[in-house]
Amino acid sequence: MRARPWFGPLLVASLALAFAFLVLPVVAIFVHTAPAKLVSSLGDRASTDALRLSLETSTIAMVVVVAVGTPAAYWLATRVFRARAALITLLELPLVLPPAVAGLGLLAALGPDGILGPALANAHVQLVLQTAGVVVALCFVSGPLYLLQAQAAFGAVERSLTDASRTLGAGEAATFARVAVPVALPGLLTGLGLAWARALGEFGATLMFAGSLQGVTQTAPLAIYAQFASDLPAALALSAVLVAFSAALLVGVKLLSGSRSLGLAAR
Amino acid sequence: MLRAEVSHEIGPLRLEARLDVTRGRCLALAGPSGAGKTTLLRLIAGTEAAQSARIECDGAVWVDTARSLSWPPERRRCGYVFQDYALFPHLSAWRNVAYGMRERSRRRRREAAVALLERFGIAQLAEARPARMSGGERQRVALARALAARPSVLLLDEPVAALDAESRGRAVRELGQVLRELERPAVLVTHDFADASSLAEEIAVLEGGRVIQRGDASALAATPNSAFVADFTGAVVLRGNARPAGDGLTAVELDGGGMVFATGSRTGPVAVSVYPWEIVLHPPGARLEGSAQNVLAATVTSVTEVADRVRVGLQACQPLVAEVTHASARSLAIATGARVRVSWKATATRLSER
Numbered sequence: 105m106r107a108r109p110w111f112g113p114l115l116v117a118s119l120a121l122a123f124a125f126l127v128l129p130v131v132a133i134f135v136h137t138a139p140a141k142l143v144s145s146l147g148d149r150a151s152t153d154a155l156r157l158s159l160e161t162s163t164i165a166m167v168v169v170v171a172v173g174t175p176a177a178y179w180l181a182t183r184v185f186r187a188r189a190a191l192i193t194l195l196e197l198p199l200v201l202p203p204a205v206a207g208l209g210l211l212a213a214l215g216p217d218g219i220l221g222p223a224l225a226n227a228h229v230q231l232v233l234q235t236a237g238v239v240v241a242l243c244f245v246s247g248p249l250y251l252l253q254a255q256a257a258f259g260a261v262e263r264s265l266t267d268a269s270r271t272l273g274a275g276e277a278a279t280f281a282r283v284a285v286p287v288a289l290p291g292l293l294t295g296l297g298l299a300w301a302r303a304l305g306e307f308g309a310t311l312m313f314a315g316s317l318q319g320v321t322q323t324a325p326l327a328i329y330a331q332f333a334s335d336l337p338a339a340l341a342l343s344a345v346l347v348a349f350s351a352a353l354l355v356g357v358k359l360l361s362g363s364r365s366l367g368l369a370a371r
Numbered sequence: 372m373l374r375a376e377v378s379h380e381i382g383p384l385r386l387e388a389r390l391d392v393t394r395g396r397c398l399a400l401a402g403p404s405g406a407g408k409t410t411l412l413r414l415i416a417g418t419e420a421a422q423s424a425r426i427e428c429d430g431a432v433w434v435d436t437a438r439s440l441s442w443p444p445e446r447r448r449c450g451y452v453f454q455d456y457a458l459f460p461h462l463s464a465w466r467n468v469a470y471g472m473r474e475r476s477r478r479r480r481r482e483a484a485v486a487l488l489e490r491f492g493i494a495q496l497a498e499a500r501p502a503r504m505s506g507g508e509r510q511r512v513a514l515a516r517a518l519a520a521r522p523s524v525l526l527l528d529e530p531v532a533a534l535d536a537e538s539r540g541r542a543v544r545e546l547g548q549v550l551r552e553l554e555r556p557a558v559l560v561t562h563d564f565a566d567a568s569s570l571a572e573e574i575a576v577l578e579g580g581r582v583i584q585r586g587d588a589s590a591l592a593a594t595p596n597s598a599f600v601a602d603f604t605g606a607v608v609l610r611g612n613a614r615p616a617g618d619g620l621t622a623v624e625l626d627g628g629g630m631v632f633a634t635g636s637r638t639g640p641v642a643v644s645v646y647p648w649e650i651v652l653h654p655p656g657a658r659l660e661g662s663a664q665n666v667l668a669a670t671v672t673s674v675t676e677v678a679d680r681v682r683v684g685l686q687a688c689q690p691l692v693a694e695v696t697h698a699s700a701r702s703l704a705i706a707t708g709a710r711v712r713v714s715w716k717a718t719a720t721r722l723s724e725r
Contacts, residue, residue: 264457267418270444272471286461
């Protein structure tokens with residue numbers, strides 16, 4: 105075979121280009137403005153409100169997503185039924201929806217004039233322009249990520265493990281809690297990490313459905329957008345915090361997928 | 372007493388089986404892959420819902436599909452040793468063993484679990500996770516776990532198949548000990564005739580979803596009623612076409628040439644089985660006298676020493692195996708490539724349909 109001396113350098117050059125392009129904007133967030141200024145602009149009221157709100161709403165959303173998504177994913181993973189593939193595809197749909205469409209969908213369903221609007225009003229539940237609305241939007245966009253990941257994690261639990269638990273006297277609920285969840289845990293936490301990162305970055309659906317009211321519905325991404333025209337250092341400072349948070353989640357997910365062998369090592 | 376009667380369709384297989392095992396006895400289930408052995412265990416344990424079945428144990432009816440009755444597996448409490456052991460990877464050995472125990476107090480459960488591990492000689496592994504154990508150690512933890520739950524029935528799905536030859540011998544001895552002391556019915560799925568005959572009082576052979584033969588090991592070996600049974604019991608199986616030869620004999624034209632005789636009368640395609648220790652080796656030019664009627668020319672393809680015997684692999688019209696003493700192997704100068712004649716008596720030849 106003829107040697108192609110240019111092929112190796114081509115690979116290296118492509119990687120260098122991709123690396124520079126993908127990493128430069130992230131680095132720029134930290135180096136564009138002096139660190140001291142970044143730190144000081146974090147003291148800004150709008151910024152602290154936004155960070156606190158982002159943390160609160162995404163945490164509540166994750167509690168809801170895990171509490172509802174975990175049993176639902178277990179059901180999807182352990183039952184065989186005809187409409188299964190169709191059902192899973194429907195559950196995946198919010199993942200690929202444009203955020204603005206997701207927000208509009210939420211309005212049409214849960215807004216004052218939405219399908220469930222009168223029912224919610226009767227129950228004195230207000231979502232639009234409320235913090236609760238932010239949580240709803242975050243659940244909608246991040247829920248499917250967790251659900252799918254959790255379903256895959258439960259699907260990978262050997263059937264003989266849950267069968268063994270049953271023959272040893274544990275009912276289905278005890279088997280879920282004592283065997284399925286612990287064995288699937290690395291996968292579940294990976295799903296949680298991905299869903300949380302998605303929720304922290306949520307912009308479009310929140311803006312459409314809940315608005316951008318400082319201290320009420322203005323999460324960090326919305327505050328960044330609101331500030332970048334008037335106060336670039338403040339926007340950059342908030343961005344830097346989000347980058348750090350997302351990076352921590354990413355590293356966490358990587359470490360967890362590395363330890364996933366835990367569940368397989370016993371074979 | 373475990374009594375099961377099942378009719379269950381799974382993929383291409385239609386399982387139609389009936390079995391009963393009294394307490395303190397072990398029934399071995401043998402059969403080719405896909406014969407329904409594991410499915411039968413799963414139906415008994417309740418980890419697979421039977422389509423049509425009646426299963427009862429010690430007077431309690433577990434399954435009666437006619438009455439839409441089916442106990443969940445946790446109520447049947449079968450001690451199930453899975454082929455891959457299915458140890459919980461996130462729990463230490465003692466926690467695996469204690470998983471099914473009925474005692475409430477954690478301390479008592481730990482003591483009981485460690486005592487059981489001690490009995491199997493692995494108490495030092497009490498805190499170890501399955502990932503850090505050898506195959507033999509996992510097998511013992513799995514067995515201890517099944518016994519710790521004080522099972523109604525013990526179901527063993529090829530419990531030693533995953534072990535290497537060395538740990539296998541030990542595991543079979545231990546299992547024999549457990550089964551002798553167990554006052555419950557036990558069902559053992561195995562591919563190995565030696566394991567089946569040393570561990571079980573009775574062997575049921577499942578083929579294509581049906582029990583085609585049932586009996587103790589020596590009965591199966593003496594009168595195999597299918598080629599699988601003959602092969603399973605260690606016999607050499609040759610294929611051919613039978614026709615009556617008069618005088619109470621049947622002549623079998625072997626596929627690939629050659630003719631052998633057997634007692635009885637049969638016609639059509641048959642499996643001819645003969646045990647390796649019934650086959651006598653002779654030098655190629657020897658004049659054969661005596662009562663042996665079946666003689667074939669063969670070439671030695673392998674020579675393996677097995678304890679006090681030598682197993683000689685041979686190629687005649689079809690492959691076969693003979694077992695001879697070391698002395699005979701030496702005096703005949705048996706070596707790969709050597710040409711020999713083999714013979715055995717018509718009365719040592721068994722025919723079964725194929």
